[in-house]
Amino acid sequence: MVNSKSTQAIHGRKDKLYRGANFPVYPSTTFAVEKSDDYDKFIGDEEEFYIYSRYSNPTVRNVEEKLASLENSEDAILFSSGMAAITTSILSFARSGDHIVALRRLYGMTYRFLRDIAPKFGIETHFVDESELYAMDQKYPGARIVYFETPINPTTDCISIRKVVKAARKAGALTIVDNTFASPINQNPINLGVDVVIHSVTKYIGGHSDIMAGAAVASKKLIKDIREAMKAFGGCINPLDAYMLDRSVKTLKVRVEQQNRSAQRLAEFFVRQRKVNRVLYPGLPSSRSYKTARRQMTGFGGMLCIELGDLDAAKKFCDSLEVALNATSLGGVETLVSIPVLTSHIKMSPEELKAARVTEGMVRISVGIEDTDDLLLDFKRALAKI
Numbered sequence: 001m002v003n004s005k006s007t008q009a010i011h012g013r014k015d016k017l018y019r020g021a022n023f024p025v026y027p028s029t030t031f032a033v034e035k036s037d038d039y040d041k042f043i044g045d046e047e048e049f050y051i052y053s054r055y056s057n058p059t060v061r062n063v064e065e066k067l068a069s070l071e072n073s074e075d076a077i078l079f080s081s082g083m084a085a086i087t088t089s090i091l092s093f094a095r096s097g098d099h100i101v102a103l104r105r106l107y108g109m110t111y112r113f114l115r116d117i118a119p120k121f122g123i124e125t126h127f128v129d130e131s132e133l134y135a136m137d138q139k140y141p142g143a144r145i146v147y148f149e150t151p152i153n154p155t156t157d158c159i160s161i162r163k164v165v166k167a168a169r170k171a172g173a174l175t176i177v178d179n180t181f182a183s184p185i186n187q188n189p190i191n192l193g194v195d196v197v198i199h200s201v202t203k204y205i206g207g208h209s210d211i212m213a214g215a216a217v218a219s220k221k222l223i224k225d226i227r228e229a230m231k232a233f234g235g236c237i238n239p240l241d242a243y244m245l246d247r248s249v250k251t252l253k254v255r256v257e258q259q260n261r262s263a264q265r266l267a268e269f270f271v272r273q274r275k276v277n278r279v280l281y282p283g284l285p286s287s288r289s290y291k292t293a294r295r296q297m298t299g300f301g302g303m304l305c306i307e308l309g310d311l312d313a314a315k316k317f318c319d320s321l322e323v324a325l326n327a328t329s330l331g332g333v334e335t336l337v338s339i340p341v342l343t344s345h346i347k348m349s350p351e352e353l354k355a356a357r358v359t360e361g362m363v364r365i366s367v368g369i370e371d372t373d374d375l376l377l378d379f380k381r382a383l384a385k386i
């Protein structure tokens, strides 16, 4: 009997042929039928009948089932990237003439997709702030989709999932949340009534900065719709990458729990530093997101943000680090730092930066699984150089 999701993440499908400890990789793009009439099974949507790997593949299914279980959901679907998961999911449910209500503070490429590309399909997006999102049913009662993220990049501000779901239900809209920053270990939005959960699997789930992948997690019915769109858009994952992901998923819980612990200690360390003006981390009782995070997260995550005096100080700090890498992306075993105004928030106007609560002296930290004392020393030395 498998009850706990961390156990399920290790013991998925069995290698019935040779009883190997790992479920094998099936790199085949095509699968033969024993007789031509077997194609009826494909037409009849039989789940375990594989004919072509863009549609479905056993190695990929093994990981999809694990992700569904980690998110407490019925089903999941893997993609070649987080963006493939986001765009395919949105285009599965929105059609020409539909309106989307989206949080203004989104991952940059998601924002640009909704702003610049979705309108080409006749889909318009209203970008709103947090309070408008909680009351979206009043202003946008006919919206097709409500799209948001929590915690938000890079400030780690948390949005109340419960409040968004309540408003979206009143409006009759489907809810989609990007759960990348939290990972399925720290937050399970399906439990709170969200319809579709998105992950950039490239981040925590992959966890080693060596796999590009994405996922959508939802009910069987919704995943069936998303899979139909995926078959056409073609953003399927490679079975070899899915096999690598199977290894990653097995260690997800221990990695994320270590990242949670380290991030908490680092946040508490930065709060005490004179040269740090502000520390943004949902696990600090002084954080404006602390209450919301406590209500909906089981861990506060491995992402935090510090604010130094100015851009020069941020650059000097990042350039002085010896353990942490100055690189974009997040969620890997190695600690990364990045300056939002030079990366995720580059070329934004002062007004846009203000709305995003991003300042020039900000440094975003994705905490890895190195020894926390080594990280503390690295950050202490870098602070001394500014």
Ligand SMILES: Cc1ncc(COP(=O)(O)O)c(C=O)c1O
Pocket: 081, 082, 083, 084, 107, 149, 153, 178, 180, 181, 199, 200, 201, 202, 203, 212, 213, 214, 329
């Ligand atoms: C919150 C979030 N969502 C989605 C994405 C896109 O994922 P991918 O790079 O795997 O396409 C990213 C990438 O940085 C992200 O940070």
